[in-house]
Amino acid sequence: MLRFVHLRGPASRATLAESLGLNRSTIMALTADLTAAGLVREELPRRPGRRAGRPSLVVRPESTRVYVLAFDAGVDRLAVARVGLGGEILDRRETTRSPGDPDGAELVNVLAGAARSLVRKAGRDAVCVGAALAFPGVVRRADHQIMFGPNLDVGDVPLGESLSRRLGLGVPVAVCNDADLGALAEHERGAGVGCDDLIYLHGDVGVGGGIIVGGRLLGGQEGFGGEIGHMMVNPNGRPCACGARGCLETEVGERTLLAHAGRAERPGETGRDAVRAVVDAADRGDIVAREALHRVGNWLGFGVANLVNIFNPGMVVFGGTLRDIYLGSAAQVRSVLASSALAAPRERVKLRTSALGDDVTLVGAAEYAFAEVLADPLQVLARLREPAAT
Amino acid sequence: MLRFVHLRGPASRATLAESLGLNRSTIMALTADLTAAGLVREELPRRPGRRAGRPSLVVRPESTRVYVLAFDAGVDRLAVARVGLGGEILDRRETTRSPGDPDGAELVNVLAGAARSLVRKAGRDAVCVGAALAFPGVVRRADHQIMFGPNLDVGDVPLGESLSRRLGLGVPVAVCNDADLGALAEHERGAGVGCDDLIYLHGDVGVGGGIIVGGRLLGGQEGFGGEIGHMMVNPNGRPCACGARGCLETEVGERTLLAHAGRAERPGETGRDAVRAVVDAADRGDIVAREALHRVGNWLGFGVANLVNIFNPGMVVFGGTLRDIYLGSAAQVRSVLASSALAAPRERVKLRTSALGDDVTLVGAAEYAFAEVLADPLQVLARLREPAAT
Known part of the structure; x- marks a missing residue:
């Protein structure tokens, strides 16, 4: 259900029940859990439906409070975005890059600095649930290690680990092939x-x-x-x-x-x-x-x-x-x-x-970062909140 | 469970329970259903296990009674095999083909004739649960129509339908790309x-x-x-x-x-x-x-x-x-x-x-033909036996 409102936008309980093939009491129970977790909220529809009777409540993703960080390490451009649940780019930083620019450590510096300013602006009650980086090279899935990337030389710097450590948000940063993320983005939100x-x-x-x-x-x-x-x-x-x-x-x-x-x-x-x-x-x-x-x-x-x-x-x-x-x-x-x-x-x-134009890989990174929380929302949130509670 | 004994051979109830992650009473119930349907039989192990106590019964596919017909329309060879549940080639007919040989109608004649002689030899209590033909060309999945096959010209003859009608066994004949079937065969029973x-x-x-x-x-x-x-x-x-x-x-x-x-x-x-x-x-x-x-x-x-x-x-x-x-x-x-x-x-x-050598596409056709019965064994058998009972 969270995936549905994330990809398709706010939907009434009635629409959700019909689209997901669930009965309304199941939808109510799921909504209650997700609301308690701070992932969605329910509200009256802005434009009342045509049907008589009580309007069906609309389930809306908590797009400003629950977000991911999407990084794009393009050859000529570095970008970071804070993307809310539901897919909206809430805020972003972008800088051009010259081919002569230095190595992985500097790349991590620039990206982490930009990301931290986005996090600060997000406010205290916002929670970052994931992060991913689009990289123009061959990346091993198991450990996100870059195997080959002649167009953007980062030396031996483990981009994902370094970035994650510098962010200090308790979320790993997945490094993925940029075109793989582009495919994901176009498939979920673009031409495909x-x-x-x-x-x-x-x-x-x-x-x-x-x-x-x-x-x-x-x-x-x-x-x-x-x-x-x-x-x-x-x-x-x-x-x-x-x-x-x-x-x-x-x-x-x-x-x-x-x-x-x-x-x-x-x-x-x-x-x-x-x-x-x-x-x-x-x-x-x-x-x-x-x-x-x-x-x-x-x-x-x-x-x-x-x-x-x-x-x-x-x-x-x-x-x-x-x-x-x-x-x-x-x-x-x-x-x-x-x-x-x-x-x-x-x-x-x-x-x-x-x-999706120039944002295609950035959108893909956000979708990748959201994947885990969409697959098991309550568990991911519980894990993220644990350190704060102790 | 039927897929397991089909691909890996006879197995004891204990092995099945462990491999499939099911408890022994579930295995017993499944075995009873499949035995009643005539798909497997249970017997004492030929070589008693080392463990003390009552030996676990071995579940064995009814390989001589439940079979499929596998056809291979190679450019220089035509082959038909009767393949038993469990994957054993029980019987076969083969003939060489010259490039000058005529068209689709003649191809159907040769294949159907060979298949009928295999069916006759199979005996009255044997049941054919499926059939597939490996063809060297581009085949549409939805209706098994040949879209392109310059190396084996069959004209406008709908191979699958014609063969099925000539066999008169109540099973459709799926026409598939030969290399797709080869991949299936090597993946399930060969090098892969x-x-x-x-x-x-x-x-x-x-x-x-x-x-x-x-x-x-x-x-x-x-x-x-x-x-x-x-x-x-x-x-x-x-x-x-x-x-x-x-x-x-x-x-x-x-x-x-x-x-x-x-x-x-x-x-x-x-x-x-x-x-x-x-x-x-x-x-x-x-x-x-x-x-x-x-x-x-x-x-x-x-x-x-x-x-x-x-x-x-x-x-x-x-x-x-x-x-x-x-x-x-x-x-x-x-x-x-x-x-x-x-x-x-x-x-x-x-x-x-x-x-799998020269039999690779034939084995693939058999696996394809078995796929439906493995997915839903009891229903397929019930459907096949219906006309005989009326």
Whole structure:
């Protein structure tokens, strides 16, 4: 029930009973427990229903008091948000990052400092129930250890543990692959709501992938699954930071786009803004920019065709810088898809851009952080309140 | 409980109670129900246990009385087997098939005829509880319709319905992708028992894939998932029957291997035997055969590397003709994998050959056919016996 109001918003007792297939006395009992725990509150509907008689009380998540901290360690941007139960971003801090910026310890400093200022502003009766960090690299699920992340070098610093210690809130900070979190976000709150077989492609210097199979995030044996950016598409392609050659990441990533467009060396033009500048230039008729997008769109099309054949997804979602790259090369992507993917899985697949824009990984981190409390709300809260009571 | 004795073989009541976490009185009640339905019988252990006291009765599947029909429509071989509860192949018919052989109607004729002779031999008290057919093509899950199968042209004949009608046993015949069934078979009874993230690659003229994610077969939106054979690995490669170019199937399939080995046109040398002949020749030092396997192994390595990066599987299993091709090119496959896959997912992946050999798709068809009866044994049996009682 808490998951329902978290994802779908406030709902009347009657709606909850119907949607969850529970009878009204069960709903009342559950609501009483969750209210006592401070997770939801009940109130009269703001707009009375049409039905005669006593209006059904509306169950509303305690979105300002119960929150998580969502961290996004992008290559060119660091962000922290305080996200309330129900998914609303209540407050945030954001700072740009230059590729030359130093290491993991400094990263933890910046993120922890920003988070602490958000926590202070939250007030004394607010409770942080979880935290997660989106990271552009390969992360082991069991211990959130970063195995590979050439685009954001953090050295040996254990990001999750360091951050958690610096926050001092008694919650661990889960470190997750950014594209996995993007997939989660688009599946639960974005373009892919209702689509249980979805592939999310995320661009942030590198190219990451998050894959939802049958409603669940594909992790594989150790959580490394979804590294679509390192699918080889061009055996004669560019060398990749992973040691291989012609990975999707090297053929469609922003560095390659900027190089094709003759903009690799323009100072100050990096990241999202630089990619948008190429797409804008192409829109205005710039031949070089158009050709650059055409070349990148060609390989992106092959990559998408492979994914369509392998996964038969209902939807492929492009996010991060790939959102703009796809928008600038959609015709080419669709043309390669039409000639390279099998008809059967191709016919019904939808290609979409991220509905959550630049916040997609941040929203995903928040959803990940909420997962445990949604699975067992009363226990998690009891555990968090214990130290305060002693 | 029925699933346990089906997959693991006869087990004592004590073992069942412990393995399934049920108490002995529940085991007794379940056994009584299943015995009454004719699905299992209890008997004294053949080899008495070491423990003193009354030996625990052994629950044994009624493997000769309760069976399924498993069909395998290979490109060069047709096979039908009667497979008993517990997984034993009780009886079988097999015939070779030439590429020039005619269409779907004739295929149904041959398969139905063979199946009927198996059913006659089974005796009057035996009951057929399901049937499935392994087919080398893209099959829609919802209605078992073949969407694409250039390697075995059956025209417009609805294989499943036609076979079912000709059998007249009151069971539908599920048509499934052969590699999906191979994955199921290796996961439940072959090299991949206990590995819940597994990729099965099947060679039979074409190349198919079956993917187990988190213990479940990956189907995707409509069941077309797993078409690994149509993953593009070589943008400058050979044209594929699917309309694309450089698919894994065209770069590592048996036709390409035979062409590289200068054996494409040798009469009588086709299919599994022809592939084995190339591998044998390479083993004896034939330079042309070695070079052919090296070239094919190179692309197979890229394909496996992509799958390792995308899925982080615990195991990749090579079956059908790819079993021999892998055995003949393992060094090359492993070398490309080492240079092309990310270290994290590569380090623990096992590369294995099919443990079920030429029967892998047949065993998979049997497991698929048993799935419904294992999920709800009493209801399925009741439904099957109804028409006989009236």
